[in-house]
Amino acid sequence: MNKRISFRQSVLLGFGGLILFIGLWHGLAISGLVPRVFLPSPLEVYDRFTTLLDRRFAGATLLGHMLASFERFAYGFILAAVVGIPLGLLMGWYRLLDEIVSPLFDALRFVAPIAWVPFAALWFGTGIGGPIMIIFAGAFPPCVINAYRGAKFVDPRLIEAANMLGTPSHRVIREVLVPSSVPSIISGLRVSAGLGWQSLVGAELIVASAGVGYLMVQGQANISTTTVMSGMVAIGLVGLALDSSLRLAERVILRKRGLEN
Amino acid sequence: MGVIQFKNVGKVFGPKESGFVALKDINLEIADKEFVAIVGPSGCGKTTCLRLVAGFDNPTDGAVMVDGTPIKRPGPNRAVVFQQFALFPWKSVYDNIDIGLRNLNVPKAERQSRIAAILNLMNLEPYAEHFPHQLSGGMQQRVAIARAYVLDPDVLLMDEPFGALDAQTRVVMQEELVRLARKNPRTVLFITHAVEEAVYLADRVVIMTRAPGRIKEVLDIASIRKAEDWDSHEKIEDVMDLESFVHLRTQIWRSLREEKADQHA
Ligand SMILES: Nc1ncnc2c1ncn2[C@@H]1O[C@H](COP(=O)(O)OP(=O)(O)OP(=O)(O)O)[C@@H](O)[C@H]1O
Numbered sequence: 001m002n003k004r005i006s007f008r009q010s011v012l013l014g015f016g017g018l019i020l021f022i023g024l025w026h027g028l029a030i031s032g033l034v035p036r037v038f039l040p041s042p043l044e045v046y047d048r049f050t051t052l053l054d055r056r057f058a059g060a061t062l063l064g065h066m067l068a069s070f071e072r073f074a075y076g077f078i079l080a081a082v083v084g085i086p087l088g089l090l091m092g093w094y095r096l097l098d099e100i101v102s103p104l105f106d107a108l109r110f111v112a113p114i115a116w117v118p119f120a121a122l123w124f125g126t127g128i129g130g131p132i133m134i135i136f137a138g139a140f141p142p143c144v145i146n147a148y149r150g151a152k153f154v155d156p157r158l159i160e161a162a163n164m165l166g167t168p169s170h171r172v173i174r175e176v177l178v179p180s181s182v183p184s185i186i187s188g189l190r191v192s193a194g195l196g197w198q199s200l201v202g203a204e205l206i207v208a209s210a211g212v213g214y215l216m217v218q219g220q221a222n223i224s225t226t227t228v229m230s231g232m233v234a235i236g237l238v239g240l241a242l243d244s245s246l247r248l249a250e251r252v253i254l255r256k257r258g259l260e261n
Numbered sequence: 262m263g264v265i266q267f268k269n270v271g272k273v274f275g276p277k278e279s280g281f282v283a284l285k286d287i288n289l290e291i292a293d294k295e296f297v298a299i300v301g302p303s304g305c306g307k308t309t310c311l312r313l314v315a316g317f318d319n320p321t322d323g324a325v326m327v328d329g330t331p332i333k334r335p336g337p338n339r340a341v342v343f344q345q346f347a348l349f350p351w352k353s354v355y356d357n358i359d360i361g362l363r364n365l366n367v368p369k370a371e372r373q374s375r376i377a378a379i380l381n382l383m384n385l386e387p388y389a390e391h392f393p394h395q396l397s398g399g400m401q402q403r404v405a406i407a408r409a410y411v412l413d414p415d416v417l418l419m420d421e422p423f424g425a426l427d428a429q430t431r432v433v434m435q436e437e438l439v440r441l442a443r444k445n446p447r448t449v450l451f452i453t454h455a456v457e458e459a460v461y462l463a464d465r466v467v468i469m470t471r472a473p474g475r476i477k478e479v480l481d482i483a484s485i486r487k488a489e490d491w492d493s494h495e496k497i498e499d500v501m502d503l504e505s506f507v508h509l510r511t512q513i514w515r516s517l518r519e520e521k522a523d524q525h526a
């Protein structure tokens with residue numbers, strides 16, 4: 001189980017799995033068991049995907065839609081990080097804040113991001129605020145939880161070491177609490193980016209102008225399953241790129257600490 | 262100056278009446294620049310004593326004072342060397358040593374020269390830019406000692422500083438500590454499980470009873486060290502072979518053994 005697998009092997013295995021999946025999908029699509037409109041073949045989706053790259057559909061090219069989505073995502077995600085990380089750290093550090101906020105937070109985080117759609121529409125109409133709020137709802141909890149864990153489980157000896165070295169207590173937060181929570185914060189950001197990006201389509205149901213979600217809704221309206229699937233592929237690819245870059249950042253940081261396994 | 266005084270010190274964990282009594286009636290005075298080692302059975306309150314001097318905890322009874330002032334909180338005049346090193350893993354060796362000096366607002370040029378001197382003294386010069394995880398346990402502990410010494414503290418508190426090291430490294434560190442203590446004497450409170458280590462390093466050895474921890478006896482090592490001229494031997498194993506050394510060691514062993522035996526009575 002724990003045998004070491006080289007990077008090359010892991011890439012090969014990943015590709016193998018992908019090819020197997022596409023093969024099975026293709027087989028099912030051309031078998032005639034399912035009507036073609038319901039399940040287009042991979043080649044048709046590929047065709048549609050490349051066409052969408054330079055032909056406008058629903059007001060923009062696929063890249064244009066992806067960019068519009070990413071922009072909303074970035075706002076929601078950054079907002080979640082900027083508010084969530086400090087809140088989590090402070091909850092981990094100040095017992096009183098923890099007691100006040102935790103019950104509320106623990107209840108709210110079980111409300112799925114998409115459940116905020118009615119309110120987002122009500123409060124923000126079709127402006128950019130709505131989707132940002134939904135993405136924020138998805139991305140916020142992991143930011144808080146991981147920063148909180150990082151702060152809660154900081155090695156108490158490091159705090160004592162900082163104290164005995166004469167570090168003023170307000171600076172202990174910056175000197176010890178934050179850096180020792182960084183690995184936990186980064187893994188929180190990874191989860192948070194994933195959940196935020198996942199909430200995107202839900203968020204874009206309520207803005208009717210651009211974005212991958214909008215493209216997919218329009219595709220559905222035109223009974224173009226290939227368009228819908230192209231949207232799914234685009235979401236997957238951006239998600240993968242997002243996660244890989246955050247994972248890379250995580251590895252760089254862990255390696256610097258000698259924590260990488 | 263660095264005179265440590267324990268005056269009728271008691272420490273109870275939990276509620277004062279029904280809690281766990283860790284220390285009781287501790288009276289001890291450690292002179293300036295004296296090296297005192299505490300030995301005692303596990304759980305007898307050695308670490309608790311040290312934490313009171315460090316200011317990490319406060320006594321429930323009596324007072325712990327340094328130079329006549331009761332201790333309230335930790336401070337850089339009482340530097341601590343932890344058993345598990347407690348270096349900041351995100352800081353280089355240099356920055357780990359620098360942090361205390363920066364907190365004291367020492368000017369940059371002086372910080373640099375003091376750090377250079379301590380790195381040299383501890384044979385750490387090639388590792389200034391390394392991170393703690395890139396160093397062996399022995400070297401990490403050297404950094405922790407350097408981090409404490411560079412502050413020029415009145416008092417140095419060491420809680421089983423060599424407990425996590427292998428036997429050879431331990432001996433090297435013990436010799437090094439003696440070298441350091443001669444060059445730059447400090448008041449040291451040193452906790453250990455190793456009786457030899459206590460006898461080799463300390464001016465006085467304090468033996469504690471099992472919980473509730475009290476002081477059982479205090480042995481004067483310094484006068485014997487002087488009389489028998491231990492310092493003329495450079496190597497630790499030569500000192501440990503001396504009859505006077507063996508005698509003291511055995512005496513402490515017996516005393517500790519009585520404590521352990523009590524436990525099963
Ligand atoms: N924060 C605490 N709360 C409750 N009990 C404590 C606390 N700290 C220590 N104790 C108890 O006080 C007693 C003395 O602990 P201490 O750590 O001082 O022992 P020690 O002599 O250093 O032992 P060892 O040699 O194993 O390190 C122990 O029985 C321990 O369980």
Ligand SMILES: [Mg+2]
Binds near residue numbers: 307308309420
């Ligand atoms: Mg202890």
